[in-house]
Amino acid sequence: MNNIRSTLATVWRIASPFFKSEDKWAGRVLLGAVVAIELSSVLMDVLINQWRNRFYTALQNKDWDTFKREMLVFCAIAAVSVALGVYQLYLNQWLQIRWRKWMTSKYLRDWVHDANHYRMQLANDAADNPDQRITDDVKLFVAQTLALGLGLLNAVVSLASFVIILWGLSELLPLTLFGIDLSIPGYLVWAALVYAIFGTMLTQWIGSPLVGLDFNQQRLEADFRFNLVRVRENSEQIALLKGEGAERGRLLDRFGRVVANWYGIMSRTKRITAFTQSYAQASVVFPFALAGPAYFVSKTVQLGSLIQIAEAFGKVQDSLSFFVSAYRTLAEWRATVARLDGFENAIAAAEKLADDPAAIHEKPAAGGEIALPQLLVKLPNGTPLVAAEHFSFRPGERTLVTGPSGAGKSTLFRAVAGIWPFGSGAVEIPANASLMMLPQRPYLPIGSLHDAVVYPGEATQFEAGRVRDVLTAVGLPQLAARLEEEAHWNRMLSLGEQQRLGIARALLHAPQFLFLDEATASLDEPSEAALYRLITEKLPDTTVVSIGHRSTLGAFHERNVTLVRDGDRFSLRDTVKVAAS
Incomplete structure (x- = not known):
């Protein structure tokens, strides 16, 4: 829990200055527009969920007039959803490039000023490969922060919306176990909650080493790339000394570290993927297993309601399982945040060194x-x-x-x-x-x-x-x-x-x-x-x-x-x- 709070505090420290900068109004308007579209997308999901009930019930009852009307309704909802998706992508990318441009300018200003970049090297700081921090890490931070933030917002709003729907649907049909009807208020909601908690705990247990592995992978990749550039820049001296064999050996050694760490990521990813894929597949049939007896045995629910229950359960379960589905991205994001945090700390330490009254x-x-x-x-x-x-x-x-x-x-x-x-x-x-x-x-x-x-x-x-x-x-x-x-x-x-x-x-x-x-x-x-x-x-x-x-x-x-x-x-x-x- 402390790690989560620390990560969120670091993200706030890195991200918030953009929305207070000279470009703050453009950033705030774009972010507000993206958030509004995300909320509108949840509304479209709710409308589609209700539409499925009416549409499949019309199919079951062979109601031609209702079928035609619902087809037109679907076309309208689909058109709005497509428009929202297009503009959400466009505005999201616009916000990303403005945010990345601001962060890049800030880091270049803080890094390359008054010999601060030189002092960082002298201090043997932990911020290796600043070129990679300013390029890859800034790009990943902006993209992943927006993706995870909007994904979390979608999960929270979807949870609030579909819990109400799922709770109401739970009241329409009793829970039947071994031929016995049980009355448990909102049992579908509780079932989704238990299912999500189980999945989240297992995901954290299986996937926690990925954060450290992703951090090392970015560092090792950057180190390998840096040494390739060094060979290119010093090709004449290497050729004169006939040092190709030595350089090739050093490069292969560094690449070997990249590969070894990647094997670790592969192994851990295989486990986490096996679990999350199984978890996702089981979630498809789980609501049908709960609501199926009411449709087939007691016949207290129609096909449309059954389909709506399954989709609403899926939305609630997906929202509660946000951590499970986004775990791989979260691991990469935490590694990126840690690298940018290290870079900012190294910049601050070099500046403090220059301002030290006891120094030259x-x-x-x-x-x-x-x-x-x-x-x-x-x-x-x-x-x-x-x-x-x-x-x-x-x-x-x-x-x-x-x-x-x-x-x-x-x-x-x-x-x-x-x-x-x-x-x-x-x-x-x-x-x-x-x-x-x-x-x-x-x-x-x-x-x-x-x-x-x-x-x-x-x-x-x-x-x-x-x-x-x-x-x-x-x-x-x-x-x-x-x-x-x-x-x-x-x-x-x-x-x-x-x-x-x-x-x-x-x-x-x-x-x-x-x-x-x-x-x-x-x-x-x-x-x-x-x-x-x-x-x-x-x-x-x-x-x-x-x-x-x-x-x-x-x-x-x-x-x-x-x-x-x-x-x-x-x-x-x-x-x-x-x-x-």
């Missing part, structure tokens, strides 16, 4: 420099990594940062960029200052070359002529004529060409602070020197901070600092101070 935080600097007054950068597990005290990157100065591998140079850059929260202290940055970080492998979005070069800016911010001039300046004249060409540029270009594009991006955006994390390491020394001279010429007022290992880089920087071992951490110090110590 950003504050406005008093002057024009980036200051690290007392910064301690840690690993996610809390191990100290880099310390910086009373250190600053001064305006217009060009600084080279060196140190042994693993000392935390790139992590220090991430802390300055505001995406690494683990640690303590503050990074003081001038108000409205523009920073750009260029990593060793720059990100180039799929699309036109123009869009890739000017990223994260808009293409309209930079004229094509200016972009072509910059490409020529960084040594890529062959690409200057391909600005409108669309491609996956991280695959099309060598790493050296990608790094040249990164420098071109910096020249276009002209940031106040430019951080180069081995951003030219894949180029030969003369090409690297040419690009640094170009940066000096085109960005004379930009503060440049570089990470590099080549001794030739020293000529292009006025200041050299290094990370040196200081107990359980590395400390950032000027090389002059190192030499003096």
Whole structure:
């Protein structure tokens, strides 16, 4: 019971914001229309149930006039039912796409903002494969929540409507057992209730493991798909290393987990299907077994009433057995809800990590420099990594940062960029200052070359002529004529060409602070020197901070600092101070 309450509370937390959002009136009107049509469908079922009594009684009595009239009545009811079914499907789909669009926008906004997606990875959160959460899980959540909600509404209203009918029909004929007439008020209703309770209890007992199996299946499928994408994206390196056998083995291993879990689902589904199908088949003849003696023996009821009793009993039994018939969908739905709940919790945890006053935080600097007054950068597990005290990157100065591998140079850059929260202290940055970080492998979005070069800016911010001039300046004249060409540029270009594009991006955006994390390491020394001279010429007022290992880089920087071992951490110090110590 606690699990049910917890699931419903989670569903309300996930679903209700849509009906309070800027799109709330459209959502509420569509939901109201869908609910109204669902209620109208129940009314049609009641009318059809009453019609069957009159129609089959007319057949039994060979009443031609009543037969003709009831045929016309049926045509009218059927026409209305068809119209209701068509518009219910149409409006339901309309509501689904608006709801899904809103949820997708919300999750993208919460996930991809202020490096929250990056912090979620650092925190090793449980929300694996966010792509699957935002695509498959959101789609399933919207569709299944509507289907189950409307199904439950239909079951409740049908139960209320047909219980009255079935109770009244119970009064028309006595219960006959072993030739003895018994008078039990509403016995058909009580029989349906007992039948449904029995079925529900057995269904829960047989099918409860399906929730966990469905949850794992979605996770394993997403993991397998993610690794397939990884092989595609790294096909060149895999081919060069002749790693196809290793990758195939890893993929088959992950797919083996998918198959093993699927066998578990198959086994449990076989059992639950065997029971629910048997249960449904038995429910067809059960009301006839109860009411049959009154028709054949005592002859106190006509064929029309017998048919109406059977259908009304079926409706009541179906309503009471909603849990039985929808169990498979409910199991999938609960797994989907759990995955979205985990995703929302991971987003919230990453945001909380960024807002933690004890973590590394950003504050406005008093002057024009980036200051690290007392910064301690840690690993996610809390191990100290880099310390910086009373250190600053001064305006217009060009600084080279060196140190042994693993000392935390790139992590220090991430802390300055505001995406690494683990640690303590503050990074003081001038108000409205523009920073750009260029990593060793720059990100180039799929699309036109123009869009890739000017990223994260808009293409309209930079004229094509200016972009072509910059490409020529960084040594890529062959690409200057391909600005409108669309491609996956991280695959099309060598790493050296990608790094040249990164420098071109910096020249276009002209940031106040430019951080180069081995951003030219894949180029030969003369090409690297040419690009640094170009940066000096085109960005004379930009503060440049570089990470590099080549001794030739020293000529292009006025200041050299290094990370040196200081107990359980590395400390950032000027090389002059190192030499003096």
